[in-house]
Amino acid sequence: MQPAAPYRPLSDLIREHARNQGAHLALTGEGESLSYAQLDALVDRIAVTLQRNGVQPGQAIAICALNSVRYGALFLGALRAGVVVAPLPPSASAETLSVMLGDAGARLLFADQSAPRDLPGAAVQRISLDGVAPGQAWGDWLAPEGAQPEPVQVPPEAPFNIIYSSGTTGVPKGIVQSHGMRWAHIRRGATQGYGPQGTTLLSTPLYSNTTLVVFFPTLAYGGTVVLMGKFDAARYLQLAQQMRVTHTMLVPVQYQRIMDRPDFGEHDLSSFTHKFCTSAPFRADLKADVLARWPGALVEFYGMTEGGGTCILEAHLHPDKLHTVGRPAEGHDIRLIDEDGREVAPGEAGEVVGHSPGMMTGYHNQPEKTREAEWFDAGGKRFIRTGDVGRFDAEGFLTLFDRRKDMIISGGFNIYPSDLEAQLRAHPAVADVAVVGVPSRQWGETPVAFVVPRAGHQADAEALREWFNQRAGKTQRLADLRLVGELPRSAIGKILKRELQGGYGAASA
Structure with missing residues (x-):
């Protein structure tokens, strides 16, 4: 794939890798592995089974499970059928999960034993990913080997997934992201060292956008993804050394737990080329410690699942800016506004709003919440409000103070x-x-x-x-x-x- 090529559906890229490097390892973790040829064949079987079940392009399925190779393949199979994926957190209460299932209009629920067994008011058909959770067994649900789905055209504006907010501010909202938005993340990966030679280790959950912004580009460029069902710092370091990992996405508390391990220096991490971080405040002293003791570039992303603007801090290139979240990404317009919605003067603090090629379509079934999240400049350009308060310095680096609500x-x-x-x-x-x-x-x-x-x-x-x-x-x-x-x-x-x-x-x- 040429990085600057126009939009192509992700499942088409998986098919291409299966033809060109079929034996190359695509997904591995928790005792399962798939080459690109095996992954592509399984993606076909999933897509054709969804079609057999009458799930139409644009309709949704839900996945509620821990990370696994099967989870990753299911996500990709749904995309090949033009089906929207709603990945849901197993940690949510049964009542909240039922609300999310209803909001997404999920036709099927795929779950493992980590998900609540009883979901009040949810009449959706269930498929058991692990044979322990209730529902039809995965193997019985799947179409036979060699089954081929009907081709589906997936335009960039078509919905890719519905990511539900973490619910830290009330009832979770469904954030609809398009195939075009995901393509923007893949395009950005052209500068981040992805390729067939790369191996990405992921321990954050697949229901989180934090994970997906690295998971999909790794596969789009023909690399290998190593999935951990749950994060454990000791196991993470063992896998990183064993698999010669080049890329990872971790949240700050995970970096802290890894760096705090007394045996950290005993592991060979020289294969790392890129380490990413997002989702929570990343302290400057912790960034400095990672830079000092862990090989490879350290890149912090600041943004929202809803999209809008992203700031990027290449910490290894700007060690004097570790207190910031970096500068706006190329093609991203980040501005600051006051409580009345007016842009603030240079050097003043304000709420961060952003516009970019990757923006949510809106909150699913919540047009009023969507309007609350939007801000338009005098020319009618659409921005997404972050709720964060920050200030730009003279060199264009953004320092965050806090969430406005906090x-x-x-x-x-x-x-x-x-x-x-x-x-x-x-x-x-x-x-x-x-x-x-x-x-x-x-x-x-x-x-x-x-x-x-x-x-x-x-x-x-x-x-x-x-x-x-x-x-x-x-x-x-x-x-x-x-x-x-x-x-x-x-x-x-x-x-x-x-x-x-x-x-x-x-x-x-």
């Missing part, structure tokens, strides 16, 4: 939790921290910190709070500080601050 307004003053968290991390007894705003009769809101103590250090909550308050501005002082064993996180490492706020309110009632 900002604490105390006594009329704006407090950015990230400022307080950075100060608390300076204390030797603090391993991790999150600051949230809680209701206050006197101030409206007031900041409260949740601290994970560092192993081997004695931590006293009140002493730590006093230490911080002596150094903080008057409006930033903590009303309370609580020690916790760990911070609640989503599967891709985002701290679930709403859980901290709700738990604090319940405990204080």
Whole structure:
């Protein structure tokens, strides 16, 4: 495939690799492996079975499972049939999964034992990917070997998948991404070293856009994907060395756990050429540690599943900009607006909005939510609002402060939790921290910190709070500080601050 070639459906590229390098390893993990020839044949069987079941192009199926070779092949098989994939998180409650299934209009649900068994109100037909989950067995569902699907034309505007938001801000919203949007990610991969010689190790879930922005380009360029069902730092390092991994996508908490391992330096990671990160704030000191001890380029992406603009920080090329998320990607228009929707002056902070070739069609069945997420400039150009507050420096690098919704307004003053968290991390007894705003009769809101103590250090909550308050501005002082064993996180490492706020309110009632 020529990187600058016009749009082509991903399943066509899989077919091409099967012809040109059929014996080359395409997918492997958890005891299963498929060459490109085997993958292409399985993709055909999946596509023809979906057609046999009456699933039409543009209709959806749902997958609720841990990472596996079968999961990856199923996703690709649906695409070959023009079918939309709704990958759903097994960690969601049965009630939430039922809502997502109904919203997507899923004709079939493919699940393994990690998914809830009973889904209230969901009448969808189930197929068991592992033979343990309820439903028709995978092998019984599949069409015979050699079956060929009817060809389907898939234009770039056709829906590719529906990714559901993590639900950290309420009921998950279905984000509809097109084949054209995914093609934009594949095109971007032309500069990131993908190819038949590349091997990508993925431990983040396939229901997350974090994973898919690396999974699909690896296969589009004929590389090998190694899938981990669940992340484990020790196992990750073993696989990275054993498979001579060149590419990976990790979220910041995974980088931290890997770098914290005392045996990190005992593993040969010299094969790495590109390491990627996204989805959560990536601390400058952690970036510096990765750069110092882990070979290969380090690239941070800042953006949203909804699309809009992306910023890219090539940390290995800009070690003096590790506190930023980089500059807008080529062809991406990133701007900052105030609370009234007006662009801010240069050097001022504002909400980040972005326009790019890769933008969601909209939130599935939620036109009002779609309109809330959009901003249009004076010329009518469509942008996606991020909800993040940031500022550009003189060289065009973007520094983020916080989510607008996480900002604490105390006594009329704006407090950015990230400022307080950075100060608390300076204390030797603090391993991790999150600051949230809680209701206050006197101030409206007031900041409260949740601290994970560092192993081997004695931590006293009140002493730590006093230490911080002596150094903080008057409006930033903590009303309370609580020690916790760990911070609640989503599967891709985002701290679930709403859980901290709700738990604090319940405990204080």
